[in-house]
Each structure stands twice: as structure tokens, then as C-alpha cells.
Amino acid sequence: MEGLKAVVEALIFASESPLNVDKMADVLEDVDRKDIRDVLSQLVEEYRRETRGFWIVEVAGGYHFRTKNEWSPWIKKMKRGKPSTLTPAVMETLAVIAYRQPVLKAEIDKVRGVDTGGAIKKLLEKKLVRIVGRKDVPGKPIIYGTTQRFLEVFNLRDLSELPTLRELKELQE
């Protein structure tokens, strides 16, 4: 297709959230997915190479324009607002959910040695974590997992991109 690269670039630019190949293929109808993937990797490469303030990143299963890390001080200055940060307790809880999902609260509590109710609530509010379902055991405890937003916020392509957990054996040193 003539000008495919430009069209794909425009689609990503206009998309609020990461745009995946399926959606692009839907829009572009007759275009082969392979061709879309080809121009995508070209685009990603071009933005990576050029000295621009932003590039195309592969995140949460799609492609999205994001500013490059190094310019964050200026952007923060422009935005003035403080980014909402998560406390270590909430981050730990998020880590347990991310790596252990689908996971029950009792299991998270056990790993952290404290009640994590407050932290989970915070994560639900921030939409980083969601209720995946209920376990079919007495009490029907809630099962938690991470959201698409979690991938977006932490710049992860998918869950497999999570840094691997250190093996317990290595801790010996």
C-alpha cells in the first residue's frame, strides 16, 4: 500500500492508548499484517535513531508515542504537578500481584507478613490491579491480577517482559 508507513504513523499518533496490530489491520482492511509489522519496525527504528524528543514504544501489547526518558525534567517542569508516587508498601504489594497472579489476598499477606488490604485498595483505585474472579473455595476469596494500565504505566510490552525474579538459590552468596 502506498504511504503505508505514514498512515500507520498517523494512526499511532492519533491513538489515545497503545494501538495494536489487530486494530491497525481492522482500519487498514486490505493490508497484510506482515506489511504493517514491517513498517512498524521501520518506524520504531527510525524514531530510535533520530535525535527526537519522542519515539514509538511497544507497550501494553500495542504501539504508542512516548517522550524519551532524558527529557522528563523539562516536561515535569512544564506540568508542574507532582506525579503521584506509590509508597514502598504499595509497590511491594503490586510486585507480589504482578509476579504471582492470579493471586489471593491471603497469599499476598503471607509474603509481606502484614495485612495488605489498604495497599490493594489503593492499587484498585489506581486501576493497576483488578479483580480477576473468585476462587471456588469456602469464603469465595477474591482473586487479583494486574491490568492493562499496569503495563502502560510501567512501560511493559506484556507480562513476560517483567524483570525475572532473582532465584532463591542465588541469595546465598
Added chain:
Amino acid sequence: MDYEFKLDQFEGPLDLLLFLIRKNKIDIYDIPIALITEQYLKYLEIIRSLNLDEAGEYLVLASTLIHIKSRMLLPVPEEAETEEGEGDPREELVRQLLEYQVFKEAASALETRPVLERDVFRRGSHEGDVEGTPEDEALVEAGIFDLVAALERVIAASGSRELLEIDLEKISLADRINEIMEILAKNKSLTFHELLGEASSKRQIIYTFLAVLDLVKLRMVRAFQNESSGIIRIFLAVEE
């Protein structure tokens, strides 16, 4: 926040224990329980004097430590022990500590990633700054809390109208579900408000709400919320 001593420095009993182990340069696989218990109890004393609420969480581990300590003082009978698990009484605690440490590290590893709105930014997303205009409907999937909040708004609004319920209209949840599916099939998407708005009585509002919850649960519809304005839109899950 006034004089809240930063016990948040420790994320809990396991964290405190790890701290003590590091501070004393102790081998985690061979914890001198007597020493650690003593130090742990000292910290617990401080915690108790500062924040009783939190102390509770630290107490359980204190009793575990004391229990382990007492078991280690007892001579190990020659014949292998039966119920209490074989071998070192510290084993379970060490396993728990190691596991906790792994996740603590995983949490810091996550923190170092380029975090959206902290290190990297996307186009024009400006939390709290731009008023949500209908044109820029950034949709995020709405959760149950959002739906409940929206329900509260509608009920509050309808309460201001004078409503007279004359007779009990027989509506069933299944009917309402079918109606909503029909409406959605025609309109493709509706705001939650529109859907509830056409209901005239509290009963109908509630049935509509329940129907939406059911449909979301059955994954027949999907609820999305505009990130800035909070308007919830209901879509048919299967469009094609």
C-alpha cells in the same frame, strides 16, 4: 502529618528482620536467634511506644521468634522428630524472609522502569489540568466502583424529582437485560447515565443497574470511563 515516626521505614515485621540481619551482617541461613530476637523486641518496644496500631503486626513475628528460640534451646531428641517438621526450627522463617526479599527487590526493579507520567509522557495527557471535553474521550475500562459511584449520582438526581409509584410494575432482571441489549444493538453505545436516565422509578434504576452489572460480568457489554470527565459509556462487547 505531625510526629509520625517514620516506621514506614520498615514495611512490616519481615522488613525489620531483614534490616536487623543486614545491620548485624548475619548469614541469613544461620540466624543467631537469641541475638536477633533481643534486638527485634527492642525495636518492637519503640514501635509500641509510638504507634500501637502498627505494633500488632510486629507482635506475631515476635512470638514466632521467641518460639523458635525456645525450640532451639531444647535438646533435639536422637530419634527424628515427628510432627513439628524435621530439622531446623528456623527453616520456615528463613524461607519466608528469602521470599519477601525477592519481592522487595522486584518492587524496586519495577520502580526503576521508565514510569508513565514520571519519566516518560504521552501526548497531551495532563492529569487534572485539562478539563475533560466531550471530544477527548480517553476511555478507560470502568470498574465496579465507578459504576456504583455513577449509580449514586443518578439516584441522587432522581430523588429530587417528585415520584409517585402507583402500582407495582412487574419487571424482571432478564427483561431489563434484554431491553438493554436491544437498546445497545441499536445505539452501539450509551452512557450509563442515559441508560439509567430513562428509568423512571427507583425500582427501574436498580434493575437497570443490576442488569448492567450482570452484563458486564457475563462479558456481553463493556463499560468504559472517560478518564477526565468520569462519564461511563456502555458498549456491546461483540460488535462484529
